[in-house]
Amino acid sequence: MNLLRFALDNLYRRPARxxxxxxxxxxxxxxxxALTSIAWGxxxxxxxxxxxxxxxxxVTRIASENTMPSPFVxxxxxxxxxxxxxxxxxxxxxxxxxxxxxDAPPVFVFGWAHGSYLxxxxxxxxxxxxxxxxxxVLAIGSLxxxxxxxxxxxxxxxxxxxxxxxxxxxSSALVENGALIMxxxxxQQITDKPGKVNILNIKLxxxxxxxxxxxxxxxxxxxxxxxxxxTSGELVQKNAVVRISKAxxxxxxxxxGLVGALVVFNTMLMSINERTREIGILLALGWxxxxxxxxxxxxxxILTLAGGAIGILLGIAIASGLGHLELMRGKIDAVFSLPxxxxxxxxxxxxxxxxxxxxxxxxxxxxxxxxxxxE
Amino acid sequence: xxxxxxxxxxxxxxxxxxSLHFDEGQTRALDGVDIEIVEGEFVxxxxxxxxxxxxxxxLIGTLDxxxxxxxxxxxxxxxxxGDLSLFRRENIGFIFQSFxxxxxxxxxxxVLVPTIGRSGDHEERARALLTRLGLSNRLDHFPGKxxxxxxxxxxxxxxxxxxxxxxxxxxxxxxxxxxNAAQVLDLxxxxxxxxxxxxxMVTHDANVSAxxxxxxxxxxxKVDAEVAA
Ligand SMILES: Nc1ncnc2c1ncn2[C@@H]1O[C@H](COP(=O)(O)OP(=O)(O)O)[C@@H](O)[C@H]1O
Ligand SMILES: [Mg+2]
Numbered sequence: 001m002n003l004l005r006f007a008l009d010n011l012y013r014r015p016a017r018x019x020x021x022x023x024x025x026x027x028x029x030x031x032x033x034a035l036t037s038i039a040w041g042x043x044x045x046x047x048x049x050x051x052x053x054x055x056x057x058x059v060t061r062i063a064s065e066n067t068m069p070s071p072f073v074x075x076x077x078x079x080x081x082x083x084x085x086x087x088x089x090x091x092x093x094x095x096x097x098x099x100x101x102x103d104a105p106p107v108f109v110f111g112w113a114h115g116s117y118l119x120x121x122x123x124x125x126x127x128x129x130x131x132x133x134x135x136x137v138l139a140i141g142s143l144x145x146x147x148x149x150x151x152x153x154x155x156x157x158x159x160x161x162x163x164x165x166x167x168x169x170x171s172s173a174l175v176e177n178g179a180l181i182m183x184x185x186x187x188q189q190i191t192d193k194p195g196k197v198n199i200l201n202i203k204l205x206x207x208x209x210x211x212x213x214x215x216x217x218x219x220x221x222x223x224x225x226x227x228x229x230x231t232s233g234e235l236v237q238k239n240a241v242v243r244i245s246k247a248x249x250x251x252x253x254x255x256x257g258l259v260g261a262l263v264v265f266n267t268m269l270m271s272i273n274e275r276t277r278e279i280g281i282l283l284a285l286g287w288x289x290x291x292x293x294x295x296x297x298x299x300x301x302i303l304t305l306a307g308g309a310i311g312i313l314l315g316i317a318i319a320s321g322l323g324h325l326e327l328m329r330g331k332i333d334a335v336f337s338l339p340x341x342x343x344x345x346x347x348x349x350x351x352x353x354x355x356x357x358x359x360x361x362x363x364x365x366x367x368x369x370x371x372x373x374x375e
Numbered sequence: 376x377x378x379x380x381x382x383x384x385x386x387x388x389x390x391x392x393x394s395l396h397f398d399e400g401q402t403r404a405l406d407g408v409d410i411e412i413v414e415g416e417f418v419x420x421x422x423x424x425x426x427x428x429x430x431x432x433x434l435i436g437t438l439d440x441x442x443x444x445x446x447x448x449x450x451x452x453x454x455x456x457g458d459l460s461l462f463r464r465e466n467i468g469f470i471f472q473s474f475x476x477x478x479x480x481x482x483x484x485x486v487l488v489p490t491i492g493r494s495g496d497h498e499e500r501a502r503a504l505l506t507r508l509g510l511s512n513r514l515d516h517f518p519g520k521x522x523x524x525x526x527x528x529x530x531x532x533x534x535x536x537x538x539x540x541x542x543x544x545x546x547x548x549x550x551x552x553x554x555n556a557a558q559v560l561d562l563x564x565x566x567x568x569x570x571x572x573x574x575x576m577v578t579h580d581a582n583v584s585a586x587x588x589x590x591x592x593x594x595x596x597k598v599d600a601e602v603a604a
Contacts, residue, residue: 001490006488009479009480013479277475278477281475283438283463285488286465286489287491288461289460291491294492368433368439369439
């Protein structure tokens with residue numbers, strides 16, 4: 001007979017209350033895990049796309065806080081950027097989220113400069129690439145093909161114009177797999193943004209060092225007012241949606257933590273009030289006060305740890321499930337980081353200690369003779 | 376904090392002007408009690424309901440704090456003990472009228488409850504105690520499946536598991552029929568000799584007090600001097 005078995009027995013004696021408490025905590029933890037994994041996944045899938053493309057630096061409007069930076073005329077900075085040391089290619093990108101089918105959720109549509117390095121990492125599965133800037137054709141990701149039920153040779157209407165599917169490709173980045181890609185020129189035409197891009201992607205030669213990247217950033221800051229050169233990671237950090245989803249996940253952690261601690265606090269307070277006589281018996285039988293504290297805090301931590309473990313599984317299920325919703329497909333790739341999940345377990349233990357400590361001290365402070373008189 | 380026993384005949388416990396008041400002195404559960412208990416003695420405390428018997432036992436067992444006066448255990452005052460719960464664990468075994476067993480634990484686990492949080496394996500000793508009390512075939516029974524006499528014997532084993540020197544029993548036969556009461560008394564008497572225990576027992580039962588070495592009668596929170604004389 002040890003303290004752990006005794007604590008488990010006490011919890012088992014009140015199955016309904018134990019189950020309710022564990023459920024409440026697991027829901028809170030599930031919300032934390034799901035939202036955080038999605039927030040990180042959102043960040044990571046954009047980062048992944050940029051990394052897969054091999055982009056070293058991105059130039060955008062400095063003050064733009066849009067999900068996709070606001071468009072600008074590429075030619076005002078492109079020649080100067082191309083002239084900087086180590087710069088191999090400066091490639092325009094124009095992007096928009098558009099509805100292209102009545103019965104499918106909106107998809108990302110990218111315009112990429114024809115012949116640029118951006119296309120190189122995509123694997124063609126079927127058909128061919130757009131032949132030139134004049135051709136009204138699309139390359140579509142395999143996930144987009146599946147969602148829109150399109151094959152090579154089919155037509156897709158975008159903003160009132162018909163595009164033929166020339167090829168279907170596979171990308172290691174989820175956002176690209178769910179996207180439609182046309183040449184930059186075509187994209188500028190259908191979105192009425194001639195000559196404009198959201199970002200300029202810069203690819204450097206192999207000899208460029210981190211110091212060279214810093215030099216280019218400084219050059220842009222100095223010589224191109226209104227523009228900024230940043231890495232893809234920094235661009236993602238700057239993204240308003242990423243920032244909002246992170247703020248939401250932080251708020252959820254705070255709220256779920258507070259609610260979890262209160263739930264277990266309430267449960268343990270109820271529990272020791274019901275068990276006053278029993279605690280009196282334990283003290284009369286020679287239990288030390290610290291053993292009583294260990295018992296009550298232990299029960300509390302068992303509740304939150306069980307809630308935490310179930311909540312983590314539930315949160316993973318929710319986040320993965322959301323990623324498979326039609327609306328979310330191809331946009332979110334939840335990231336489940338092991339250190340984060342362990343941190344959540346740690347948070348659960350912490351909640352158990354916080355919520356259980358006061359009831360435990362209250363129980364341990366009982367005068368045994370008074371506790372024994374309780375009914 | 377085991378306070379070792381000196382020669383027999385020395386007092387194991389004495390109280391001096393012991394008082395316990397409630398409701399700001401409105402209720403005087405104990406009002407100046409002086410008693411002395413000798414090592415190995417079996418003392419019965421008797422008296423009408425509400426005269427302060429349980430209060431006295433609770434104070435001796437450190438379950439309550441006196442309003443005034445002090446208790447000495449082997450000539451050390453309680454007020455100097457510091458950690459009362461440690462003293463209680465090392466020296467005192469409690470037995471109650473309504474057993475106070477935990478209903479979801481087996482007889483064996485109930486006996487082990489006082490050892491929870493202590494190091495070491497106490498299970499063998501618990502089995503041996505239960506066997507000594509004639510319960511070797513009841514180890515895995517839950518209290519609900521035991522007779523009153525069996526429950527009280529489990530409680531006695533539980534009181535002995537930490538090897539106390541002083542047993543405090545508050546009407547231990549009060550819930551038992553006379554046959555079971557007699558059996559429990561016989562066992563306590565045997566165990567007292569085997570383990571050199573001192574027993575202080577609150578009782579209403581004349582049969583019980585007849586077996587005690589000495590009877591301390593009480594009335595209105597005091598030792599009833601007239602009857603005691
Ligand atoms: N916690 C308490 N609060 C108020 N009165 C109490 C308390 N404990 C005991 N008493 C009172 O003290 C008196 C003695 O009680 P008790 O020691 O239980 O008597 P006995 O065990 O002899 O029946 C009774 O009048 C009882 O009501
Ligand atoms: Mg009483």
